[in-house]
Amino acid sequence: MMRRILLLLAAAPAGCARIEVPAEVAPIATAVAARYSVRTDLMAIGDLGAPPKWNAPGVPPLRGVRLGGQSPDPEFVKQLKPKVGKAILDPQADLTAAQKADLARLLDATFGSPAAPTVRAASAGDAAKIKLDEQFTEGRPAGKTAKEATADAVAEAAAAAAALGLDTAALARGGLLYRRWCAECHGPTGAGDGIHAVFAGPMPRDYRRGVFKFVTAFPPGVARKGELGKPRKDDLCRTIRDGLPGSMMPAFAHLTAAEVDDLASYVIHLSVRGEAEFDWIAKVIQITKDPGETDPDYSAALGEQILAQRVLIALGNWGRADANVIPVPPENTPAQADRLASAARGFRLFAGTCASCHQDYGRTQQLKFDVWGTVVQPRNLTLGVYRGGRRGEDLYARVYAGIYASTMPDSKAKAGPMESDRPDGVWDVVHFLQALADPRERMLLQQFDAGVKLD
Ligand code: HEC
Ligand code: HEC
Known part of the structure; x- marks a missing residue:
C-alpha cells in the first residue's frame, strides 16, 4: 500500500500540475468568418413606452418578439408585438431581396471583411461620381450649398478617420484582438450577441447604434443627429482598460496601451458600420413603405448615396466628440x-x-x-x-x-x-x-x- 502511494507521488509532476490542452481540441478563438453578416434582427426606432416588470434578464425584449411563445418574457412580447412596423422595424420582412443584396454589397465594399477590415469613406472624387450632394440638400448648415456641405462632410470624415487611427493595419490588429478577447460577448459584428451574451445582465453593448453610455464628450450647442452619446476614443480605451464595474464587462488591464488603442479602433469600425447599416435600413424602409411627397423611388444608385452619406455623417460625429470634451471645473471645497x-x-x-x-x-x-x-x-x-x-x-x-x-x-x-x-x-x-x-x-x-x- 505504502509503496503504491509513493509510486503515485513519484509519478506526479513537480510543482502545480498543468493540464496541457492538445492543439487540435483547443478552442479556436480567432476563427474568422469570410464576411460580416448583414443585420436581420429587429430595430427599435421609436418610443417603446414603459417596460413591464423585468423577470427574465436572459433574453432581451426585442429578441423575445422573434421567439414568440417560447420567450421567457411573455409580458414583453405582448407589449412589443403591436409596435413592430411602427416603433420597431424588421429588416428581414421589410426590405426587398434586391435591397438586402444592395446593402450587403455596399457594406462589404465600405467595411471589408473580418480578416481585412476597412473604413472607406467617400473621397471628393467618389462624391462627384455618385452625385452625393443630392443627399445633402436637406438639413445642411445655413448659407451652404449642397455641394459645399458635401465637401465639408468628406473633409471632416477623412480627418476623423486619420485622427481615430482607422487605417487598415490598426484595424487588422484590432480585429485579431477583438476575436480573441471580445467577440464571445460582443459578437462578430458588435451586435452584443456573442455566445456568452444571454448570461449577462445587462447585455454586452451592441455597438451598432453608434452611441455609448459612459462618455466624456458633450456637444456645446444644439446637438446634430448622432452626436449625443458619441464617445471619445479615450472613453473606449478607458472602458476596455478598466472594465465597467458592476457589469460583466471585464477590465483588460493585461493588454498594452497599443493593443487597447487598436481594439478601440476596431470597435469604432464596427460601430460606424453598424450605425450606417441601421440608418440605411431605417431610411430605405421608410421611403419604400411610407414615402413622403419628395422621396424618390428606391434604386441601387440611391442606396449607394444613402450609405455613403451615413458613413460620412457617423465619422464626422466621431471626430467631433474629441473636440467636445466635458469641461470639469476644479473642485473648490477644501474644508x-x-x-x-x-x-x-x-x-x-x-x-x-x-x-x-x-x-x-x-x-x-x-x-x-x-x-x-x-x-x-x-x-x-x-x-x-x-x-x-x-x-x-x-x-x-x-x-x-x-x-x-x-x-x-x-x-x-x-x-x-x-x-x-x-x-x-x-x-x-x-x-x-x-x-x-x-x-x-x-x-x-x-x-x-x-x-x-x-x-
Ligand atoms: C464577459 C462578457 C464581455 C466581454 C468578454 C467583453 N465585454 Fe464589453 N461589455 C460587456 C457588457 C455586459 C457591457 C455592458 C455593460 C453595461 O451596459 O452596463 C459591455 C460594454 C462594453 C462597451 C460599452 C461602453 C459604453 O460606454 O457604453 C465597450 C466599448 C466594450 N464593452 C468593449 C469591449 C471590448 C473591446 C472587449 C474586448 C477587449 C470587451 N468589451 C469584452 C461584456 C463583455
Ligand atoms: C429619466 C430617468 C433618469 C433621470 C431623471 C436620472 N437618471 Fe441617473 N440613471 C438612469 C438610468 C436608466 C441609469 C442606468 C444607466 C445604464 O446603465 O443603462 C442611470 C445611472 C446613473 C448613474 C450611474 C453612472 C455609472 O457610471 O454607473 C449615476 C451616478 C446617476 N444615474 C446619477 C443621476 C443623477 C445625479 C441624476 C439627476 C441629476 C440622474 N441620475 C437623473 C436614469 C435617470
Missing part, C-alpha cells in the same frame, strides 16, 4: 464643512431632478427602455458602484452629460462657470452622491442638515 454644505445643496437638486427615476435613491425598481429597446434600471446610488468610474471627475462628467442612451437627461445647465469660486451645481450633486454611498458621510450629512432624509 469638510464646505463639502457637507455642497452635498446638502446637491441633495435638494437631486430631489428635484433625479429622484423621479432614481426612486428611493435607486433602491426601488423603476424600469426604462434604453435606445436599443433593452431594459435598464436607474442605478442604485447607495452602493457606490459606477460603470463609468467612481472618481469625482468621472461622476461629474456623468451628471453633466447624463446618459443619453439610457434616457438620463443632462444637467449641463447646473454647471457653474469655469475658474470661479461660485458653487457649481454639478459638483454639489457629485458631493451628494459621494456622501450617499458612504455610511459615515451619510451620518455626518444628516447631522449637518436635519432636512436631509436618506433612509
